[in-house]
Amino acid sequence: MAERKQWKWADDPSLNKMELTKLEKDGLDVIETIVNTYSKEGFQSIESSDMDRFKWAGVYQQRPKDGHFMMRVRIPGGLLNSEQARVLAKIAEDYGRDLVDVTTRQAVQFHWLTVESLADIFDRLAAVGLSSFEACGDCPRTIMGNPLAGIDPHEVLDTRPLVAELEKFFLLNREFSNLPRKYKMSISANIHNAAHAQINDLAFTPAKKTIAGEEVIGFHVWVGGGLSAKPYLAKKLDVFCRPEEVVKVAEGVTTLFRDYGYRQKRTHARLKFLVADWGAEKFKEELVKLVGELEPQGEDLLQGWNGGYFYGIHEQKQKGLYYAGLSVPVGRMDASELVELARLADEYGDGTIGTCNTQNVLIRNIPKDKIAAFQAEPLIVNRFKLQPNTFVGYAVSCTGTEYCNLAIVETKERMRALALYLDETVELDTPLRIHMIGCPNSCGQRQIGDIGLQGALVKTPSGMVEAFDIHVGGTLEEPQFNRKLNARITVDKLGPFLAQLITLYKADRLEGEPYWRYVERVGLERIQEQVDSILQTA
Amino acid sequence: MSEEQTETYLYKLEAVLEEGRLLTVVVLANSDERAFSAAENNILRHTVAPPHIKELSLVEKKPIGRQGVGYVIETSHF
Ligand code: HEM
Ligand code: SF4
Numbered sequence: 001m002a003e004r005k006q007w008k009w010a011d012d013p014s015l016n017k018m019e020l021t022k023l024e025k026d027g028l029d030v031i032e033t034i035v036n037t038y039s040k041e042g043f044q045s046i047e048s049s050d051m052d053r054f055k056w057a058g059v060y061q062q063r064p065k066d067g068h069f070m071m072r073v074r075i076p077g078g079l080l081n082s083e084q085a086r087v088l089a090k091i092a093e094d095y096g097r098d099l100v101d102v103t104t105r106q107a108v109q110f111h112w113l114t115v116e117s118l119a120d121i122f123d124r125l126a127a128v129g130l131s132s133f134e135a136c137g138d139c140p141r142t143i144m145g146n147p148l149a150g151i152d153p154h155e156v157l158d159t160r161p162l163v164a165e166l167e168k169f170f171l172l173n174r175e176f177s178n179l180p181r182k183y184k185m186s187i188s189a190n191i192h193n194a195a196h197a198q199i200n201d202l203a204f205t206p207a208k209k210t211i212a213g214e215e216v217i218g219f220h221v222w223v224g225g226g227l228s229a230k231p232y233l234a235k236k237l238d239v240f241c242r243p244e245e246v247v248k249v250a251e252g253v254t255t256l257f258r259d260y261g262y263r264q265k266r267t268h269a270r271l272k273f274l275v276a277d278w279g280a281e282k283f284k285e286e287l288v289k290l291v292g293e294l295e296p297q298g299e300d301l302l303q304g305w306n307g308g309y310f311y312g313i314h315e316q317k318q319k320g321l322y323y324a325g326l327s328v329p330v331g332r333m334d335a336s337e338l339v340e341l342a343r344l345a346d347e348y349g350d351g352t353i354g355t356c357n358t359q360n361v362l363i364r365n366i367p368k369d370k371i372a373a374f375q376a377e378p379l380i381v382n383r384f385k386l387q388p389n390t391f392v393g394y395a396v397s398c399t400g401t402e403y404c405n406l407a408i409v410e411t412k413e414r415m416r417a418l419a420l421y422l423d424e425t426v427e428l429d430t431p432l433r434i435h436m437i438g439c440p441n442s443c444g445q446r447q448i449g450d451i452g453l454q455g456a457l458v459k460t461p462s463g464m465v466e467a468f469d470i471h472v473g474g475t476l477e478e479p480q481f482n483r484k485l486n487a488r489i490t491v492d493k494l495g496p497f498l499a500q501l502i503t504l505y506k507a508d509r510l511e512g513e514p515y516w517r518y519v520e521r522v523g524l525e526r527i528q529e530q531v532d533s534i535l536q537t538a
Numbered sequence: 539m540s541e542e543q544t545e546t547y548l549y550k551l552e553a554v555l556e557e558g559r560l561l562t563v564v565v566l567a568n569s570d571e572r573a574f575s576a577a578e579n580n581i582l583r584h585t586v587a588p589p590h591i592k593e594l595s596l597v598e599k600k601p602i603g604r605q606g607v608g609y610v611i612e613t614s615h616f
Contacts (some may be wrong), residue, residue: 001547016606017604017605018604065545265606266604405545406599406600406601408570408596408597408598408599439598439599440597440598456552456595456596456597457574457595457596458593458594458595458596459569459578459593459595459596464570464571464574464596467595488593488595528573537590
């Protein structure tokens with residue numbers, strides 16, 4: 001076990017209980033205990049205080065609590081090679097009942113793992129340079145990025161080396177393994193905000209600035225975003241960050257969070273609370289004290305938001321090479337599909353698979369003369385489509401009651417079925433992003449959906465029925481979270497209800513107007529009237 | 539650590555009464571069904587004439603076990 005560090009907050013009498021647990025034994029130390037003890041002696045041997053620490057190993061008890069775990073594997077920047085993909089697939093096959101989920105932060109998630117399998121899984125991951133460590137827990141999580149980095153015609157620089165540096169700096173770094181709460185970073189130089197800057201604790205977005213007569217491409221820095229029950233949009237600091245300053249700035253921001261973040265209440269511990277209290281100006285002052293002077297803001301190169309979607313075949317920065325954006329409905333695949341995807345990446349591309357924060361995947365570096373054959377591949381024709389139907393293509397869902405202890409309702413399969421139904425029922429030629437979640441925690445990022453569906457259980461004469469609250473108008477284009485309507489729709493009526501709501505929008509909207517913009521234009525009251533009239537005739 | 543079959547949660551439910559009144563109810567229970575019946579019992583106990591509950595929904599559950607688990611209930615002035 002590593003030597004215990006004397007943190008400056010260690011003597012604070014008002015620390016919450018989890019803080020005491022973390023001081024007693026660092027989260028990262030559980031990895032050794034899992035490997036040497038728990039994976040040999042089994043579930044019954046797990047100390048309850050260590051169960052919390054399992055998150056630092058990237059594992060979490062799943063529902064029902066019968067000894068099975070979910071594991072999240074970090075995919076830094078959403079880039080993975082075919083060899084890694086095959087290892088992931090094999091783990092799913094051997095230990096995870098064949099299930100692979102791509103998550104809303106570009107990670108890969110397994111279910112059904114037993115503690116006995118963990119040591120072997122850690123080894124298999126490490127052998128191909130992957131890790132689940134710190135994928136959960138109060139520490140720096142998977143670093144979100146642009147899955148097109150390096151080939152993206154819409155990026156102003158290649159962020160791959162920066163993601164790698166950040167990952168190298170933070171992963172297993174004991175200076176930062178005891179933060180007040182989870183900590184999410186994103187970095188992207190795509191001008192369409194591919195990595196959802198405003199909902200991360202720390203985000204870097206593309207910017208430029210003329211410094212001493214020279215034009216420098218770099219980043220603007222955002223802090224304090226996050227979703228969950230009390231969502232906040234990150235604030236932009238008055239800072240211009242050169243690419244070579246990214247790690248230094250990230251270290252500075254993370255140090256501020258570590259040393260000044262709140263540790264009294266877990267519900268008031270994310271960086272957003274510190275940022276809300278300090279304000280962006282003071283935050284910058286404190287940051288500068290740590291990292292030295294930084295240039296003030298330059299020109300913002302962000303233009304709108306692509307939603308994290310890349311469907312179809314598109315030409316890369318490199319002439320003659322193409323990438324293919326594929327749809328994985330609600331992010332779920334089986335091991336054999338991942339193996340097949342790896343084969344396609346090798347055969348047609350450069351072996352790289354990109355994971356998207358929309359729970360989708362992409363393949364990079366396909367030469368022009370291979371495109372036709374690629375398009376004809378059965379996996380592409382039948383499953384991971386290049387041009388998915390509108391609703392299936394833009395449906396995001398959290399895990400729900402299937403595996404999650406906090407879920408009120410079933411979500412993933414339901415979202416898939418709902419999207420299929422809407423595609424059969426409503427014809428719509430523009431994307432309409434629907435996000436479904438099973439409780440207020442918002443793992444499925446309900447707040448940024450054009451329509452956000454949040455589960456509840458309703459008591460009816462015939463028993464408990466699952467239902468959803470409807471939220472409308474979320475976007476990161478002109479960042480705004482969706483807002484709740486007065487409507488709790490039981491699942492038997494959800495499909496027809498949404499079909500009617502969307503049909504009314506279709507009739508009313510301006511040419512090509514996305515749903516969030518429509519909501520903005522006509523106002524929430526108008527949408528509520530639509531809802532009321534649908535419910536009256538239902 | 540012992541294997542648990544059921545876990546106890548602090549549940550948050552919302553009730554709409556006939557007159558349009560809204561109630562938020564917080565109960566401890568170890569299943570969703572029990573949460574509903576506990577909520578109904580509590581509403582009954584809270585009122586003199588039995589109210590007609592138009593809609594009762596369960597909207598959140600938090601596992602107990604950690605000190606201080608709770609909810610903030612927003613209320614309005616009447
Ligand atoms: C077994 C239970 C759970 C499951 C299966 C689950 C699943 C997920 C998944 C797949 C993600 C995307 C994560 C990533 O790739 O890094 C996520 C994110 C998230 N989860 Fe959970 N989660 C669970 C429990 C929780 C709990 C207990 C909380 C809150 C205390 C929570 C709050 C969140 C939030 C706020 C996000 C991030 C949304 C965002 O800002 O991007 N989740 N969860
Ligand atoms: S949003 Fe709630 S129900 Fe869905 S996975 Fe997250 S914690 Fe579970």
